[in-house]
Amino acid sequence: MADPGPQAVAARPGLRRLGILPLRVVPGRGNLAIWAFAVACAITQLAVAASLSVTVYRIPLAAALILSLVQAAAIVLALFAPVWATVLALISGSALSGLAVAGPDQPWPIAASTIVAYALVWIGVALRARWWIPVAGWAFSVLVAIMIATESKGDVGSGPVIADLIVFAAVTLVAAAIGAGIRNWSLLRVQLRAERAATAAELARREAVQDKARIARELHDVVAHGMSAIQVRAASARYRMPDLPADAAAEFDEVAATARSAMKEMRVILGLLRDEEGEADHAPQPGLADLPALLARANDLAPVTETGSWQLTAAERSNPLLGLTAYRVVQEGLSNVARHAPGAATEIAWTETPAERGIRIRNAPPTRPIAPRADGGGHGLRGMRERVEAMGGTVAAAVTGDGGYVLQVRIPREEQA
Numbered sequence: 001m002a003d004p005g006p007q008a009v010a011a012r013p014g015l016r017r018l019g020i021l022p023l024r025v026v027p028g029r030g031n032l033a034i035w036a037f038a039v040a041c042a043i044t045q046l047a048v049a050a051s052l053s054v055t056v057y058r059i060p061l062a063a064a065l066i067l068s069l070v071q072a073a074a075i076v077l078a079l080f081a082p083v084w085a086t087v088l089a090l091i092s093g094s095a096l097s098g099l100a101v102a103g104p105d106q107p108w109p110i111a112a113s114t115i116v117a118y119a120l121v122w123i124g125v126a127l128r129a130r131w132w133i134p135v136a137g138w139a140f141s142v143l144v145a146i147m148i149a150t151e152s153k154g155d156v157g158s159g160p161v162i163a164d165l166i167v168f169a170a171v172t173l174v175a176a177a178i179g180a181g182i183r184n185w186s187l188l189r190v191q192l193r194a195e196r197a198a199t200a201a202e203l204a205r206r207e208a209v210q211d212k213a214r215i216a217r218e219l220h221d222v223v224a225h226g227m228s229a230i231q232v233r234a235a236s237a238r239y240r241m242p243d244l245p246a247d248a249a250a251e252f253d254e255v256a257a258t259a260r261s262a263m264k265e266m267r268v269i270l271g272l273l274r275d276e277e278g279e280a281d282h283a284p285q286p287g288l289a290d291l292p293a294l295l296a297r298a299n300d301l302a303p304v305t306e307t308g309s310w311q312l313t314a315a316e317r318s319n320p321l322l323g324l325t326a327y328r329v330v331q332e333g334l335s336n337v338a339r340h341a342p343g344a345a346t347e348i349a350w351t352e353t354p355a356e357r358g359i360r361i362r363n364a365p366p367t368r369p370i371a372p373r374a375d376g377g378g379h380g381l382r383g384m385r386e387r388v389e390a391m392g393g394t395v396a397a398a399v400t401g402d403g404g405y406v407l408q409v410r411i412p413r414e415e416q417a
Helices: 013-018 031-055 061-077 082-099 112-128 132-149 158-235 246-274 288-299 320-340 379-390
Strands: 304-307 346-352 356-363 394-399 405-412
Touching (some): 031 061, 031 082, 031 112, 061 082, 061 112, 082 112, 082 132, 112 158, 132 158, 158 246, 288 320, 320 346, 320 379, 379 394, 379 405
Parallel strands (some): 304 346
Antiparallel strands (some): 346 356, 356 405, 394 405
């Protein structure tokens, strides 16, 4: 899972204003290693700071333990609550420095363990929050240390005190800068991954567009040109062959009309494939209103009868998918009759129940032998099945007892789908 960007890391408005990021943006092999490192540092800090505070700086045992525990907790707290970690680090660090007794043999007013604790806290806070939070905490801690140093509690020269303050300010400021640098680097990595993902998606889209354009060219060069040649030859057959029988001439005219219709649909498909954004002009798709013309053309080749009708609701009349599906079912059924049983009588029955609507196409046995097809066919029926199943319907086809063929399509009503 990709790391989230800065805009999606804080759900509460207050955290968004502080720019607090989730731990996932911290680079590394996993959050477990970061937590383990923070806990180890906190335990070590607690042991060292408590012992030094009691033995070297002569702070009361109870106060040393409590303040050291708060200081150690701030190290871990920086990973998930940087603001509270800043507050606790300032309180504990300032209290330990204020309670420490100055001496000539140890750093004062800031102990070495407190410097380390501040550095670890500022790194964690800078990783999680905007830069100004650790910087503000750093500035406040330095100001408090200077105020404590002005009220010396022991025989300590100004030189060691100034050196201690310089080391404290420099080390903690560098720690805050390191944390801010790692944070910015992490955010840049997140942004870079997002840009790479966007670039990969755009390249994939471009490749898909190129594939669509290639398919369109192949369809145009192969299918469309071949269909155009069929249409021209079929339309001109009655003129090229004056002695052509009337029924053969009518069949050639039907072939020409079918080729013209297929070419029109082919142009729509080519337009869709060539449109990069999917905004090609869509030609009107056929529907129930176009069925009479389809049946009239089929009736010129073989008798076609209709029984029953659909009583469409207003929603179904405005649903172009239902009309297109019904048209394609009848078109494919009549095409199968023309291919496998030319001249056979066909009956189209429109049925409906409270739950579904049906189309039943049944044809009589073929009137003459049909040569077997080399490709086996079946693609049209498969496409019809996919179209109907997309609407939640079913398709069944079988050979009848007298050698005919029946196709039964059932489409659920919209309220039953």
